[in-house]
Every structure is written in C-alpha cells, then in structure tokens.
Amino acid sequence: MSLSMWVPIVGLLILGALFALFSVAIAPIVGPKRANRAKLAAYECGIEPSPTPIGGSRFPIKFYLTAMLFIVFDIEIIFLYPWAVSFDALALFGFVEMVLFIVTVFIAYAYVWRRGGLDWD
Incomplete structure (x- = not known):
C-alpha cells in the first residue's frame, strides 16, 4: 500500500476545507447588508412566532417524529x-x-406513520 493512493483523498479534503473557509470569509464582504425588521424577526415555519410561557411549554411530538424519520x-x-x-x-x-434490515426500517416507518408524523396539518 503506497502513499500515492492517498494523494487524491487528501487533495479533495484540502480542497473542501479551502472552499469552506473561502465561503465563510467572503460572505460578509460580498453579501447583502440591508437588514430590516422582517429579516431580523424569528422565523417559525411560516407563522408568527408565539412567546412561550415562563416555565416553558411542551414541544409537539411531530417535530421529534420528523427528525426520527429523517434519521x-x-x-x-x-x-x-x-x-x-x-x-x-x-x-x-x-x-x-438486507431484508431483515428493511423490515426493521419499515417498523420504524410504521411507528412514525401511526403516531402522525407524516400528517402535515
């Protein structure tokens, strides 16, 4: 196993890191700077954000089910x-x-479906 096999992988990692650093560094310079009240407001799924009670409130299970489905x-x-x-x-x-694995994934999918994670009200 020679080191020359790793050159493309290391090169790609370096290229990716340079692109990420360049993007972060250049964004404040070339990005728009016209902030207004609507852009500075919190965005919550297209609806007006509601204040939470002092003691906190329960978070709907749909958010967790959507995250679980994604994972x-x-x-x-x-x-x-x-x-x-x-x-x-x-x-x-x-x-x-693989059939056993897909059956296991289907069980998780059925659970999310039964709990209402796929209903977008």
Missing part, C-alpha cells in the same frame, strides 16, 4: 449503498440480512 431513512441509505455495491459477493446471506 431512519438517512441510516437506511447509508447501509443500502455498500450493500448494493457488494451484492454479488454477499450472495444469499447478504440478501437475507
């Missing part, structure tokens, strides 16, 4: 890509394991 499908995609790449090498064992 479940994000993890599913992370596991499906390598499985699809090495499908031939895994044979029947890999297929059975």
